[in-house]
Amino acid sequence: MEQKQNKTYKEKFKEVSFPKDEQKHDHIVEWWYFNGNLKTKKTAKEISFMDCLFSVKPQEIDIPLIKNIPIKNLFFSHYLISDKTRFKHKTNPLCLVDKNNFTKPSLWINYDNSCLIEKKGESTYRVVNDFIDLELRSSKKPLLINKKGFIDLQTKTTYYYSLTRMETKGIVRMDKEWEEVEGLSWMDHQWAQTPLTEEDQWTWFSIQLENGTDIICFEYGNKHKTIHAGIIDKNEISSYPKKVIISPKDKKYKSKITHNEYVLEYTIEIPEFKTILEISPTKKEQEVIFGSINYWEGGIDIKGSIKGKNVNGKGFMELLPSSKNKKIVRAITQELKKNSFTKNIKELTSFSTKSLYMIGEEINKKK
Numbered sequence: 001m002e003q004k005q006n007k008t009y010k011e012k013f014k015e016v017s018f019p020k021d022e023q024k025h026d027h028i029v030e031w032w033y034f035n036g037n038l039k040t041k042k043t044a045k046e047i048s049f050m051d052c053l054f055s056v057k058p059q060e061i062d063i064p065l066i067k068n069i070p071i072k073n074l075f076f077s078h079y080l081i082s083d084k085t086r087f088k089h090k091t092n093p094l095c096l097v098d099k100n101n102f103t104k105p106s107l108w109i110n111y112d113n114s115c116l117i118e119k120k121g122e123s124t125y126r127v128v129n130d131f132i133d134l135e136l137r138s139s140k141k142p143l144l145i146n147k148k149g150f151i152d153l154q155t156k157t158t159y160y161y162s163l164t165r166m167e168t169k170g171i172v173r174m175d176k177e178w179e180e181v182e183g184l185s186w187m188d189h190q191w192a193q194t195p196l197t198e199e200d201q202w203t204w205f206s207i208q209l210e211n212g213t214d215i216i217c218f219e220y221g222n223k224h225k226t227i228h229a230g231i232i233d234k235n236e237i238s239s240y241p242k243k244v245i246i247s248p249k250d251k252k253y254k255s256k257i258t259h260n261e262y263v264l265e266y267t268i269e270i271p272e273f274k275t276i277l278e279i280s281p282t283k284k285e286q287e288v289i290f291g292s293i294n295y296w297e298g299g300i301d302i303k304g305s306i307k308g309k310n311v312n313g314k315g316f317m318e319l320l321p322s323s324k325n326k327k328i329v330r331a332i333t334q335e336l337k338k339n340s341f342t343k344n345i346k347e348l349t350s351f352s353t354k355s356l357y358m359i360g361e362e363i364n365k366k367k
Helices: 326-338 340-348
Strands: 029-039 046-056 074-082 087-092 110-111 114-117 124-127 132-138 150-152 158-172 179-194 200-209 214-221 228-231 244-249 252-254 262-264 266-270 275-281 295-306 309-320 353-358 359-366
Touching: 029 132, 029 158, 046 114, 046 132, 046 275, 046 295, 110 326, 132 179, 158 200, 158 214, 158 228, 179 309, 200 266, 200 295, 228 252, 275 309
Parallel strands: none
Antiparallel strands: 029 046, 029 179, 046 074, 074 087, 110 114, 114 124, 124 132, 132 158, 150 158, 158 179, 200 214, 200 309, 214 228, 244 266, 252 262, 266 275, 275 295, 295 309, 353 359
16 A cells, blocks of 8 residues: 655644534545444344445545546445344445535435435434435534544544434345334544545444443554544533543454454443443454455444443444555455456546536546
8 A cells, every 4th residue: 555654634723613514625535424233123133334425535545446536536435234144335436426415505415326415404314325224313412523523643633523322213124125223323524634644543433322421432543643532421511531541352353355353342441430341343244345445344232330330332343454464455456456346437537428427526528
């Protein structure tokens, strides 16, 4: 991977405001991310999902699979669904996007014809992809990361906020049949003026406890590490503890494809709030493959204590390791170049049309 080294990517802070900052920004990278833990109404089967849509500037982001696509802005998407025995995911390195995106008063993104992220009301969203059609209602105000929705990660800065408790209902499918579900979801929105760098390595958790407390917690960085947590309780009071300890345990999962090793069990300690949480995955085989960016993503079970009282909960975990094995990265990238969809990328970016849009821009007006 041709990652940027020994540089910092920082920008001056501008106050985050809603609903303006729910929309797209003129930044190198941005994403709208949703996850959730649901149950089917008929059988109470547990289902986890993730849906993430990325906007990038290909020539600046420095991701090998897409950096040579000759357009100013590009969308790509990742989404997954799993239960205790099955895991399905899709990665699309080039999303076709409706020209009317980001032109409406509220967030509205339609891509690849059948996929949708839509804000329907003051606190209600609809998220649709091949696996899900869900309505999510946020019951709390946004949790602004680092109090103001902007954090310095030593080598870069990023804007970041979360909707931590979204009551969810709708339908999902693992196979051909759609099933009714309900449960809780989470949303992240993040944007930054930074390419992919050697520091882009993280262990990240979204935590929803049965007592109404939600916690975001992560360790970011390779040589320069930042550990952060934000807490929003059932009364929507936000707190930002000074010290967080994330301790990995022995349980690991080794990917047969990338040979990456992922630690799947952790203890999280927040001494200031007398909090100890034990994290374990609901399913271990959950690696998402995307060229040089391959990561583990999935639902987690949580148990522990806060001020001596037992707590339980659900959440999500994302593990992005450093890209140290260059041979495997090259092999995966070469394999992806062989598949038919990557060939379609070349075709799409080479022909002329006045009706094909990405991020509301025409790919090519020349004849």
